[in-house]
Amino acid sequence: MIYRQLNNINEFKLLKDIDRSEIVNEKYILKNNKIILVKDYYNITSWIDEEVNEYINRMNDIYNSKGLIIGVFDNEKIVGIGALDKNLCGKNKNMYKLDLLYIHHDYRSLGIGNKIIEIFKEETKKDNINALYISATPFKNTIDFYLNLGAIVTKELDSNLFDLEPEDIHLELNIK
Template identity: 35%
Template sequence: MEYKSLLLEDITPSLLDDFDRYEEVYRAWRKEKGEYYLKDVYYTESWDSEELKTVQNSLKETIIKGGTVLGVYDKTKLVGFASLESQFFGSKNQYIQLSNLHITRDYRSLGIGKTLFNLCVEKASEYGAKKIYISASSCENTQIFYKRMGCVFTKEINKKLHELEPYDCQLEFEIKL
């Protein structure tokens, strides 16, 4: 596997052509009356062509605004990517957002996500961030991953991010490098 920072010219219209975001979800975290609980739900996550365009455009925007996009390749095939924004926010400007972290279906559970996450932590530290903010899918598998990485429910909710995806879990990771 080759991990590399992507440049604007790397974000081509065909970048995500072979990327398979498909996932069946059976349980997800929900919040009621201030408490989180694991709920039996069933839905599938999958990106259609419009969502793929939206993701590609957001990756371009991240790079244009000075953020970082990391890609993972198996030979010439993109099998994972992450994006870290460059804008700080929070009551003490302590947060920087991890806006994407996705692994294609057949490459999950191989440690790629963990490596990408750790590379993003290093980059966030270079930016001077104290914490990484993640608006993450509430599905059980995603939450297991972020908990294993050391993430916790955030102390401060970014209202704008929460309103974009109200079912997402708002997480943070404290940088201790």
């Protein structure tokens, strides 16, 4: 696998080539500052054009504000993408935001997501920032991934991010 920084909008458009399909049977909800697993069903298939365009624009904004976009390639095929937004967030504006992380369906559980997070943690340490803010889709696999990395329900809820994604589970990952 080749991990490298993506540097332009044409590379950001590769996002649509990642197969994000997934069957979801459970998700988490936040209740009394605790996450609770509940039954729910989603059949995630192909990308919606508006959603892809929104993500491409967000990656472009992140890149233009000195953030970091990482693409993962198996030969010429993109199999993962992640974006680190360096605009400070969290209640105390002391965290970077893991803005997006997608791994191709056929490449999950191979450590690609872990490696992207490690790259982001190193970048964050260089800037003397101690945590990543994660506003994550509440699906069981997604939240379990972050919890297994050591993320916790954030104590510094960013109200702007919460207003954008109130059903997300808002986490923080200490990087020290």
